[in-house]
Amino acid sequence: MITKSMYKIIQQSKRQGYSKSAISDLLSLDPRTVSKYYSMDEETYRTYRLAHQYREKVFDDYESSILEVYRANENRPLNMTAVYDYLEERYGPLPGNEQTLRNYIRYLIATDQLQLNHQARIYTPVPDLPFGRQLQVDFGQWRCSSGLLLYIFGAVLSASRYKYVMFQDRPLQTRTVIEHLLECFDYIGGVPRELVIDQDHLLVVSENAGDIIYTQEFKSFIDEQSLTMYVCRKADPESKGKVENLIKYVKQNFLSVRDFQTLEDATTGLREWLDRRANGKISQATRQIPAEVWKQERTHLRSLRHSIFRKDSLIEREDRTANANACISVEACLYQLPSRYRNTVVEIYLTAHQVFVFDRVTGQEIVEYVLSPIPGKTLCKRAFKRSSSHTTTELKKKVLTLFPGELWQQFLKHNFSKLSRYVRDQCLEARRYFQPQKIDDDILDQALSYCIEHETFSMANLNDTYHYFERESARATVHETARAEVAWNPGRHDNHAPLAITNRSVDEYNALIQQKGYGVK
Incomplete structure (x- = not known):
């Protein structure tokens, strides 16, 4: 022509x-x-x-499937690679390439068999689950030809089939699973209402007829993000078949034809593969492109809260300036810091229930507080509100002079050395336990000797030991008094007169033995 x-x-x-x-x-x-x-x-x-004009009709046999895909997407213009991948997955090798398919679709448009709607929005008439409802999570392993063992974390939104995958080269732990979940929430743009997991020991301790005990860290994460959990029964892959298929798909379509030497090599092309293939091609289940449907689903996801498991990350920290009293203001409440942070800028990390304060220079955590629900309240740690009427040096001098004995001085030397972080508290306890009352020097020496010998150098232990020996001394005094009274009055037998005792002759006992036949003949 x-x-x-x-x-x-x-x-x-x-x-x-x-x-x-x-x-x-x-x-x-x-x-x-x-x-x-x-x-x-x-x-x-x-x-x-x-x-x-369109003489290449090698796709005539696939016309109904092509039109069906476009109808499922309300005749939106689709990526030709995605349509080609869909047909290839469904029918295997195709008789033409992508350009041939493109020409065929142009023919369908030109002959009015296919009318594109350029303003149609994505809509799933009967989705498996409502948007934003559920995220399925699963794990897997793959050993590359090089010997590199990859541990796979996979997640998929049940409604849009939008997928997230991450690799690591060490076994998964509860903390790393939580970190992957947080990164997954960042990737999908929010938090679903429900997580579907199996009974993996990283997340679940035990399950008995619906009573589920989670690991401590994962339980904290669930409560923090207000997640509803769906834990699959054992040997029940259908409950999370979507993510099971994802792990299989990653192995067969990404890992099977590639070999990696390092984790970095493996993760380099993963994100591009997710965008181009896993989320960019038409899903066999929904006949829609997950990346397009996700644009609608992400509006139904909840905002990600600041997590305690990210408190060491610099990204989410905020700067706060401590006032002249070394207090910072957080949500209409004041929180006390050590006095050295007066008029100093610090960093805070805020979660739903706690605030963590960090040194801006060293990055070290200074203190953490549980957020007060009462506006206008000032919160302070005990270590930050000690009385300043006496310095620690003055208190040590006063305590050293309480008793002149060598044992007391020796005990205090060990006390100040072993409990160096609590010298002030120990001095205050010494004055409370031993100064106001009359102390028996002999009993105190016993208690000091015992504590030194057994290396118990706190003032509380010394106080308990002193009172023990004090009670024992009182009992010994009572017993000594009773023995002294008996020695002074030998005829006294408590409250009754001496009893008369009858003495029998040995002959009487011999006669009884002979009578019973037990005697020697």
Whole structure:
């Protein structure tokens, strides 16, 4: 078939009076071709051209499937690679390449068999679950040809089939699973209402007829993010078949044809593969592109809260300036810091229930507080509100002079050394336990000797030991008094008179033995 411009030249030459043979010579065309178009009017040529323009009909057998995919997407313009991948997954090797399919779809459009709606929005008439409801999570392993063992974390939104995958080269732990979940929430743009997991020991300690005990860290994460959990029964893969298929798909379509030497190599192309293939191609289940449906689903996801498991990350920290009293203001409440942070900028990390304060220079955590529900309240740690009426040095001098004995000095030396962080508290307890009351020096020496021998150097232990020996001394005094009274009055037997005792003759016992037949003959 000649082009439209060539048909115009033939018709123009005809109107100018050229014969068919002259036109054939002029345009170097076959005389039969010139004769055919010489006698064809414009309407006949237009119909003929439309019928013969798309001669590649190798996709005629797939026409119904192609139209079905477009109808499922409300006739939106689709990525041709995605349509080609869909047909290839469904039917296997195709008779033409992507360009051939593109030409065929143009033919369907030109012949009005396919009418595209460029303003149609994505809509799933009957989704498996409402948007934002559920995220399924699963794990897997894959050993590369190089010997590198990859541990796979996979997650998929049940409604849109939007997928997230991450690799690591060490076994998964509860903390790393939580970190992957947080990164997954960042990737999908929010938090679903429900997580579907199996009974993996990283997350679940035990399950008994619906009573589920989670690991401590994962339980904290669930409560923090207000997640509803759906824990699959054992040997029940259908409950989370979507993510099971995802792990299988990652292995067969991404890992099976690639070999990696390092984790970095493996993760380099993963995100691009997710965007291009896993989320960019038509899903066999929904017949829609997950990345397009996700644009609607992400509006139904909840905002990600600041997590205690990210408190060491610099990204989410905020700067706060402590006032002249070394207090910072957080949500209408004041929180006390050590006095050295007066008028100093610090960093805070805020979660739903706690605030963590960090040194801006060293990055070390200074203190953490549970957020007060009462506006205007000032919270302070005990270590930050000690009385300053006496310095620690003054207190130590006063305590050292309480008792002159060598044992007391020796005990205090060990006390100040072993409990160096609590010297002030120990001095205050020494003054409370031993100064106000009369102390028996002998009993105190016993208690000091015992504590030194057994290396118990706190003031509380010394106080308990002193009172123990004090009670024992009191009991010994009572017993000594009783023995002294008996020695002074030998005839006294408590509250009754001496009893009379009858003495029998040995002969009487011998007679009884002979009578019973037990005697020696």
